[in-house]
Amino acid sequence: MYKHSYASRIQNHTNPAARLLLEIMERKQSNLAVSVDVTKAQDFLAIIDAVGPYVCMIKTHVDVIEDFEPSLVRTLQALSAKYDFCIFEDRKFADIGNTVALQYASGVYKIAEWSHLTNAHPVPGPSVVTGLKSVGLQRGRGLLLLAEMSTAGALTTGSYTEDAVKMARANRDFVVGFIAQRRMESVGASKTDDTTGEDFLILTPGVGLDVKGDGMGQQYRTPREVVVGAGCDVIIVGRGVYGTDYSLTAKIAGQAKRYQDEGWKAYLERLTA
Numbered sequence: 001m002y003k004h005s006y007a008s009r010i011q012n013h014t015n016p017a018a019r020l021l022l023e024i025m026e027r028k029q030s031n032l033a034v035s036v037d038v039t040k041a042q043d044f045l046a047i048i049d050a051v052g053p054y055v056c057m058i059k060t061h062v063d064v065i066e067d068f069e070p071s072l073v074r075t076l077q078a079l080s081a082k083y084d085f086c087i088f089e090d091r092k093f094a095d096i097g098n099t100v101a102l103q104y105a106s107g108v109y110k111i112a113e114w115s116h117l118t119n120a121h122p123v124p125g126p127s128v129v130t131g132l133k134s135v136g137l138q139r140g141r142g143l144l145l146l147a148e149m150s151t152a153g154a155l156t157t158g159s160y161t162e163d164a165v166k167m168a169r170a171n172r173d174f175v176v177g178f179i180a181q182r183r184m185e186s187v188g189a190s191k192t193d194d195t196t197g198e199d200f201l202i203l204t205p206g207v208g209l210d211v212k213g214d215g216m217g218q219q220y221r222t223p224r225e226v227v228v229g230a231g232c233d234v235i236i237v238g239r240g241v242y243g244t245d246y247s248l249t250a251k252i253a254g255q256a257k258r259y260q261d262e263g264w265k266a267y268l269e270r271l272t273a
């Protein structure tokens with residue numbers, strides 16, 4: 001059982017984005033990230049306004065927003081300061097170093113300017129980290145590698161996952177952890193997760209209290225299964241929080257509080273088990 005508290009782990013990280021996330025989790029007593037996957041800027045902002053008090057992080061897919069304008073990220077940054085949450089653009093970079101550096105810094109979205117954390121598929125090899133790091137490190141940004149996905153039949157297994165962990169170990173100033181379904185410290189190590197002396201942030205999508213899947217390959221586990229059973233740090237919840245009617249902001253806020261409570265209760269259970 002991984003028993004290190006979020007507060008005690010701040011000192012294990014030099015990366016400013018990793019430290020900020022752990023500080024916010026402790027301050028707000030929240031290990032909940034809400035993934036705001038909607039296509040209208042108005043809905044996007046209304047959901048963030050509703051869930052803001054309950055989350056440590058807002059995860060975005062900024063490229064699905066149909067009426068995107070640069071001012072939207074400035075509003076997002078203002079909400080991040082108002083409600084005290086980190087921003088994680090779930091971009092899943094997966095190209096050669098030079099291209100991902102351009103995609104991260106430039107284009108319509110200029111992700112490096114506003115997103116504390118982003119992520120990358122390990123598939124191109126270490127150069128994907130080199131490219132992103134050349135843009136993000138100087139800005140105090142952090143990277144998560146996709147070591148495991150939540151979908152049925154995902155190819156992110158075995159030696160692929162092990163190689164993702166190796167890539168992270170070689171870049172600990174910038175790679176702060178993983179998108180994964182369990183802890184990763186013991187992967188390729190002969191010790192248990194809590195005795196390696198390493199500290200990766202484990203952010204886990206595929207979390208839901210009411211359903212087990214979405215009919216399109218997504219697989220859900222409960223916050224307790226993810227945090228106590230698998231030792232993960234941050235639960236990422238999308239549709240489980242905001243459903244399909246985005247105008248029901250009081251209900252959305254209630255769901256966010258429900259997931260915050262469940263996630264934090266599970267964390268306390270892990271610490272004291």
Ligand code: 5FU
Binds near residue numbers: 237
């Ligand atoms: F890397 C991953 C993964 O393995 N599974 C995911 O579900 C990312 N995700 C994201 O988390 C996905 O792109 C969605 O943005 C979110 C899950 O949303 P849901 O509505 O809770 O299923």
